[in-house]
Amino acid sequence: MAETHSLQDMRQQAAVAAKVFIQRDYSNGTMCQFQTKFPSELETKIDKQQFEETIRTLNNLYAEAEKLGSQSFIEGCLACLTAYTVFLCMETHYEKVLKKIAKYIQEQNDKIYAPRGLLLTDPIERGLRVIEITIYEDRSFSR
Amino acid sequence: MITRKVRKWEKLPGKNTFCCDGRVMMARQKGIFYLTLFLIIGTCSLFFAFECPYLAVHLSPAIPVFAVLLFLFVMAMLLRTSFSDPGVLPRALPEEANFIEMEIEAANGNVPSGQRAPPRIRNVQINNQIVKLKYCYTCKIFRPPRASHCSICDNCVDRFDHHCPWVGNCVGKRNYRYFYLFTLTLSLLTIYIFAFNIVHVVMRSVDQGFLNTLKETPGELTVLEVLVCFFTLWSMVGLTGFHTYLISLNQTTNEDIKGSWSGKNRGQNPYSHKNIIKNCCEVLCGPTYPSVLDRRGLMQEDSPAAANSEGPCSFDNPVAQTTKTTAPLIPNEHTPDDVKLSIAAEKSSGPKDDQPPAAMLPPLASPETDAETSI
Numbered sequence: 001m002a003e004t005h006s007l008q009d010m011r012q013q014a015a016v017a018a019k020v021f022i023q024r025d026y027s028n029g030t031m032c033q034f035q036t037k038f039p040s041e042l043e044t045k046i047d048k049q050q051f052e053e054t055i056r057t058l059n060n061l062y063a064e065a066e067k068l069g070s071q072s073f074i075e076g077c078l079a080c081l082t083a084y085t086v087f088l089c090m091e092t093h094y095e096k097v098l099k100k101i102a103k104y105i106q107e108q109n110d111k112i113y114a115p116r117g118l119l120l121t122d123p124i125e126r127g128l129r130v131i132e133i134t135i136y137e138d139r140s141f142s143r
Numbered sequence: 144m145i146t147r148k149v150r151k152w153e154k155l156p157g158k159n160t161f162c163c164d165g166r167v168m169m170a171r172q173k174g175i176f177y178l179t180l181f182l183i184i185g186t187c188s189l190f191f192a193f194e195c196p197y198l199a200v201h202l203s204p205a206i207p208v209f210a211v212l213l214f215l216f217v218m219a220m221l222l223r224t225s226f227s228d229p230g231v232l233p234r235a236l237p238e239e240a241n242f243i244e245m246e247i248e249a250a251n252g253n254v255p256s257g258q259r260a261p262p263r264i265r266n267v268q269i270n271n272q273i274v275k276l277k278y279c280y281t282c283k284i285f286r287p288p289r290a291s292h293c294s295i296c297d298n299c300v301d302r303f304d305h306h307c308p309w310v311g312n313c314v315g316k317r318n319y320r321y322f323y324l325f326t327l328t329l330s331l332l333t334i335y336i337f338a339f340n341i342v343h344v345v346m347r348s349v350d351q352g353f354l355n356t357l358k359e360t361p362g363e364l365t366v367l368e369v370l371v372c373f374f375t376l377w378s379m380v381g382l383t384g385f386h387t388y389l390i391s392l393n394q395t396t397n398e399d400i401k402g403s404w405s406g407k408n409r410g411q412n413p414y415s416h417k418n419i420i421k422n423c424c425e426v427l428c429g430p431t432y433p434s435v436l437d438r439r440g441l442m443q444e445d446s447p448a449a450a451n452s453e454g455p456c457s458f459d460n461p462v463a464q465t466t467k468t469t470a471p472l473i474p475n476e477h478t479p480d481d482v483k484l485s486i487a488a489e490k491s492s493g494p495k496d497d498q499p500p501a502a503m504l505p506p507l508a509s510p511e512t513d514a515e516t517s518i
Contacts, residue, residue: 026267026276026287029270030288042215054172067430068425073424084223092433093431098433126233127436128435129232133325
C-alpha cells in the first residue's frame with residue numbers, strides 16, 4: 001500500500017508546499033465516490049483532464065468493490081454458512097479491489113504525479129474520507 | 144530522543160480497549176458482555192449436561208447435535224460482533240483538520256466578535272433528498288451520511304446503529320449483520336432450549352409424575368433454564384423483530400430513534416431501495432467492508448511529547464495535540480484576506496505552537512454529541 005522506497009527517499013529531500021484534500025461525493029448515497037471537481041491549487045501543476053481521469057478511474061474501482069451483485073451475494077451466503085470462518089483463509093472481494101486500487105495509485109504516482117512534484121495518498125490511509133494530494137516545492141525533479 | 148516502533152493501535156485516540164496486539168477491539172466497559180457470555184454458556188452447559196442425554200436416548204440424537212451447532216454459531220456471531228471494528232472513522236490529521244477549518248471560515252465570511260458562529264453543517268443532496276452533514280468537533284471531520292459519534296467509545300462510527308453494552312461494542316456498518324445474526328440465532332437457540340426443556344419435563348412427568356420430576360436434580364435445573372429462557376426469549380424475539388423491521392426499511396436504530404425518516408418525513412429515506420428484498424440483500428449480503436482503522440501497522444514513536452517533523456512525515460500521529468503543522472496551506476481566491484496575512488506571517492516566523500481551532504470558537508459552539516442510547 002505504501003509508495004516504493006525510492007519514491008519515498010526522493011520525497012524526503014523535498015519540502016511540502018501544500019496539501020489539497022479531495023472530498024467525498026455523496027450525491028449517490030453512501031457509496032465511496034470522490035468529487036471530480038478540479039482544485040484551483042493544482043491548476044499550474046497538472047492537466048485537468050489527467051486529474052479527472054485519475055479520480056474517475058478510482059471512483060469506478062470503488063464502485064466495483066461495493067457493487068451489490070451476484071458475486072457479493074454468493075460470497076455473503078457462503079460466508080454466513082461457514083459462520084464467517086471462511087474469511088480466515090480467503091480474501092474478501094473488497095480487499096482484492098483495494099489491492100488493485102493501491103497498485104493503480106502507485107502507478108499513477110510513478111508515471112504522472114511524481115514528475116510534476118505531486119503525490120497521491122491512498123484514501124484508505126485517511127479512512128476513505130479524502131484523497132490527499134501533497135504538492136512539493138518546485139525543484140527540478142525530472143528523472 | 145529515543146524512537147521505538149509501536150503498533151498504531153497503541154496510539155489511537157478514543158476509549159476502546161484492544162487485545163491480541165490490536166486484532167481485537169472492544170469498548171471499555173465489558174461487564175455486561177461477560178454477563179451475556181455467562182448466561183449463554185451457563186444455560187447451554189446445563190442443557191447439554193442434563194437434558195441432552197435423556198433426550199438423545201428417548202427421542203433422537205439429532206437434538207443435541209443441532210443444539211451444539213446452533214450454540215457454536217451463536218458464539219461465533221457474538222464474538223465477531225464484539226471483537227470487530229464497527230466501522231470507526233479515523234480522526235482527521237492536523238493538515239486535513241486545518242484545511243476543513245479554512246473552508247468553513249471562507250464559507251462563513253467575517254463573523255463579528257461576540258456573535259456566535261453559525262453551526263457547522265454541510266448540505267448534500269442524496270437521491271433528491273437534502274441530508275445535513277454535521278461537523279464533529281472531536282474528530283474534526285464532517286461526518287459522512289449515517290455516521291454518528293459514539294460518546295461511550297469516543298469515536299465516529301460509519302452507519303452507526305447503537306452502542307450495545309450486551310456485546311460490549313458499538314454496532315455499525317461493519318458488524319451490523321453479525322449483530323443481527325446473533326440476535327436471530329440466539330432467539331432460535333432460546334426457543335429451542337425452552338421447547339426441549341418443556342418436552343423433557345413432560346416426558347419425565349409421564350414416567351414418574353410431575354412433582355417428582357421437579358424434586359430431582361435434573362428437574363430443578365430444567366426449571367432454572369426454563370425461567371432464563373422465558374425472559375430471554377421475549378427480549379430477543381422482540382429485538383430481532385425490531386431489527387428485521389429496520390433492515391427491511393434500510394434504517395438504523397439511531398435514525399429510527401431520532402425520527403429522521405418517520406412522521407412527516409416518512410417514505411423519504413434516501414438510502415432505501417424502496418424494495419424489501421433489495422434492502423435486506425444490501426444490509427445482510429452486501430460487500431464486507433474492510434476496516435479503515437489501521438490497528439496493526441507499525442509507526443515510530445518519538446519520546447517524550449512534541450514531534451517536530453520537517454517535510455513529509457515518516458509516521459502518522461493521529462493525536463492532534465502533539466504534532467505541529469509544517470505545511471501551511473496555499474491561500475486561494477476564497478481565503479479571507481486576514482487569513483492570508485496570518486499564513487504569510489506564519490511562513491516567515493517559522494513553526495510556532497498552533498492554537499487548537501476549538502479555542503477560537505465562542506463557548507456556545509460546544510462539541511456536539513448526539514444523544515446515544517444503548518439498548
